[in-house]
Amino acid sequence: MMTRRFFGLLAAVAAAFLPSRATSQTTSAPRRLQDDIPVAAQWISSALQSSGYRVDFTPRSISEVERFFREQTKDGEPISGGLISQDVGPRLFALGCYCGEVLRKELGGHWLTDDNDLEGEINAALEVASGVTCWPMQRVMKRLRSSEEDLVAWAEGIRRG
Template identity: 85%
Template sequence: MITRRFFGLLAAGFLPSRAASQTTSAPRRLQEDIPIAAQWISNALQSSDYGADFSPQSISEVERFFREQTKDGEPISDGLMAQDIGSRLFALGSYCGEVLRKELGGHWLTNDDDPEGEINAALEVGSGVTCWPMQRAMKRLRSSEDDLVAWAEGIRRG
């Protein structure tokens, strides 16, 4: 059995019910983890005054979060990205993907047997365009030129 990790970090503690599900029944699938992670980061962002309400324009709030919480491709020390970066990148990618999925329709393409399934999870939107939101979140961390708003607009245009 593969023990999944979020970008190299054990998931225990990130998703509260995850550890319990692994000891009492089969582990949750990525298809289940993605919306849970998206809701978790939405709540966390909203508690820090970011408008993460799953509306199409809320991706600009995630972009603002990256601008304010990172510098030169790294989280700012003592900022909101300073801890559990892997889990937070997974959740931010999940959030952006869920915004697009809710707006455009579509479904997640996941592989629970892939040890890097969290990174490789893809979203196919209703128009048939496929994107990789978790990889996009990782790229955004490394470079402010990988603007999430422009990326989302490109997906919307198909």
């Protein structure tokens, strides 16, 4: 069951990234979510590396994202003053992009996005070459709320198809 707080998190994700894709009077073409995903993945990778996490887009690095959640959250909430205590929505989006990009690079595949969906950042899916479809952004949002939503086990399930 989703809580009101969770919906606020979803709204924060959408608000943080929709303006970056909107057209302006000085821009000739709108940004596409498809283009934002690798940028966000690279951004969070650099941020995590600067904080001592070994994230390098290899399959084993998803365990580092899992370690990040174990160290930076408690009882389904970001720890006060921790690395995810501010800008939670954009950071969760970027963490989902990162996990998805790790799987896409390892297994092949492509992102399924809809720039007309107001919750496109949340609903973006990854279809790997084996035909399995997953929703990395939704998975990391679940991981925030529950330590039982282990990202390593999730990635293994995608790999097994």
